[in-house]
Amino acid sequence: MKKLLWAECQKIRRLNIVWITVFATVMVAVIVFLGGQDVYDGSRNIDNAGWYMTMAQPWATFFVLPAVIALLGSYMICREEQEDTIKSLRLIPVNEVSLTAVKMIVTFAFSILLYLLLFTITFSVEAILHFSDLSLEMVLGFLKAYFLDGLGIFLAISPIIAFVSRMKKGYWLALLFAEIYSFAGLFMSMSNFLKALYPITAVFTISGYYDASTSQVILSCISLLLCGCLSAFILKGLKHSEKS
Amino acid sequence: MLRLIQIEFLKLRRRKFVWLMLLAALFMPFFALLYFKYVKELGGDPLQFYRWSAFGYTLWFILPVVLGTLCTMLMYEEKQHDMLKQLWIVPISKMGYFFSKFFLVLIYSICFMLITAVASVMFSVLPGYVEFDWGSVLYLLKKCLEIGVLTSFTMLPILALSASQKGYILPVSITLVYVFLGFILMTVNMYLHPLSSMAVIVMRNGDIPGLVFTQALNIPLAFLCICVWDIVAVLLANIALGRRK
Numbered sequence: 001m002k003k004l005l006w007a008e009c010q011k012i013r014r015l016n017i018v019w020i021t022v023f024a025t026v027m028v029a030v031i032v033f034l035g036g037q038d039v040y041d042g043s044r045n046i047d048n049a050g051w052y053m054t055m056a057q058p059w060a061t062f063f064v065l066p067a068v069i070a071l072l073g074s075y076m077i078c079r080e081e082q083e084d085t086i087k088s089l090r091l092i093p094v095n096e097v098s099l100t101a102v103k104m105i106v107t108f109a110f111s112i113l114l115y116l117l118l119f120t121i122t123f124s125v126e127a128i129l130h131f132s133d134l135s136l137e138m139v140l141g142f143l144k145a146y147f148l149d150g151l152g153i154f155l156a157i158s159p160i161i162a163f164v165s166r167m168k169k170g171y172w173l174a175l176l177f178a179e180i181y182s183f184a185g186l187f188m189s190m191s192n193f194l195k196a197l198y199p200i201t202a203v204f205t206i207s208g209y210y211d212a213s214t215s216q217v218i219l220s221c222i223s224l225l226l227c228g229c230l231s232a233f234i235l236k237g238l239k240h241s242e243k244s
Numbered sequence: 245m246l247r248l249i250q251i252e253f254l255k256l257r258r259r260k261f262v263w264l265m266l267l268a269a270l271f272m273p274f275f276a277l278l279y280f281k282y283v284k285e286l287g288g289d290p291l292q293f294y295r296w297s298a299f300g301y302t303l304w305f306i307l308p309v310v311l312g313t314l315c316t317m318l319m320y321e322e323k324q325h326d327m328l329k330q331l332w333i334v335p336i337s338k339m340g341y342f343f344s345k346f347f348l349v350l351i352y353s354i355c356f357m358l359i360t361a362v363a364s365v366m367f368s369v370l371p372g373y374v375e376f377d378w379g380s381v382l383y384l385l386k387k388c389l390e391i392g393v394l395t396s397f398t399m400l401p402i403l404a405l406s407a408s409q410k411g412y413i414l415p416v417s418i419t420l421v422y423v424f425l426g427f428i429l430m431t432v433n434m435y436l437h438p439l440s441s442m443a444v445i446v447m448r449n450g451d452i453p454g455l456v457f458t459q460a461l462n463i464p465l466a467f468l469c470i471c472v473w474d475i476v477a478v479l480l481a482n483i484a485l486g487r488r489k
Contacts, residue, residue: 016411020417023417024420027421031421031424031428032428034429035428037432063423063424064420064421071417173261175417175420176309176313179420183301183306187275191282
């Protein structure tokens with residue numbers, strides 16, 4: 001398992017998709033910053049301490065990051081078959097279930113890292129603009145929220161990665177499915193019950209972005225854990241094509 | 245050119261996913277149905293319903309993302325199977341090839357919005373939220389046609405980007421960023437991004453309830469913004485396809 005993880009880390013260094021996901025994250029931060037130039041109540045939104053770190057979370061989550069994380073995950077799983085490297089891996093031999101599990105672990109790490117990158121950018125900008133207005137408690141609260149966002153979003157989209165990998169119809173479908181799935185979260189947030197149940201918005205219930213009761217947090221945890229279990233169940237039966 | 249467009253449509257017969265993407269046109273009308281059933285009273289105003297079903301997220305997000313994906317698919321699948329070489333041997337003009345794809349996107353976009361319009365009318369009239377009225381239906385159709393035509397032009401830069409790239413990961417990721425940028429820039433400067441400029445043109449009369457512009461409306465500037473982006477996109481596509489062997 002350790003060797004597989006090491007090998008995946010070596011392979012990922014050559015992937016352009018990693019830089020594309022980083023680029024998408026940076027662009028989200030830039031776009032939300034531009035949105036913060038809007039004047040409300042006589043002052044720019046971006047000048048309010050905490051506004052940038054607060055707003056980057058839902059915008060990035062509803063519109064961009066789940067889709068690119070799903071794309072990254074399904075790409076890593078499907079490329080072995082599409083680029084015909086699975087044959088060589090079978091000759092070694094490599095346990096395909098372990099291989100898939102390792103790829104999911106790397107995707108999980110990337111999900112958290114992308115959210116931490118977003119946190120770093122938003123925090124740096126806030127620190128440059130109004131360092132004195134930021135408290136340690138606020139910053140640590142946001143750090144925790146972004147970390148939980150990364151963790152939760154991975155669990156929320158893991159069934160899509162697993163499903164697309166199983167469908168074998170091209171991994172970029174993951175991007176489209178994940179985009180619709182995360183976008184629908186905008187509407188689910190209108191109802192308190194659906195907000196806690198729907199995996200994408202459940203992430204915000206857990207991370208503290210939404211004010212939620214204990215029962216809502218528990219419901220959200222169950223919803224995300226079910227997503228994780230569902231993806232594990234789908235991936236367990238994943239078998240790369242024998243023809244390849 | 246017409247022959248090329250016809251061939252593009254014939255190729256679509258084998259791409260089931262392209263047709264499946266049309267189902268996304270039903271997303272917002274269906275959501276509007278649920279919204280006015282469970283969250284808010286409609287009060288019989290069809291424009292309020294259409295604002296949710298056709299002039300809201302469909303215009304800002306769903307249609308551009310679907311078209312961006314379509315542009316990427318159209319360009320990628322031929323490159324993937326190395327069909328381009330054979331097309332150049334025929335020979336066909338590189339810009340003719342590019343514009344045939346664009347016309348396909350244009351027609352797809354119009355069909356998408358027409359489905360949205362029909363679904364909006366059905367989901368509002370059949371449950372009895374609004375009474376059927378030709379005036380409002382024709383208004384919806386007119387606006388949907390406008391959105392369909394203009395959005396395809398605003399997605400021309402993504403088509404050009406897809407033409408210039410071997411893979412599809414960059415174009416589809418850029419589509420998301422591009423759409424999100426247009427959405428956010430609306431409040432900052434409406435004439436920087438084609439999507440926000442398109443919204444200005446569509447909502448020029450200020451007759452869509454609940455939409456307030458914070459900047460002065462300037463329709464020629466909005467057209468200029470779209471034209472500048474499109475000209476740059478066509479030039480980029482011309483250079484990229486010209487280099488491709």
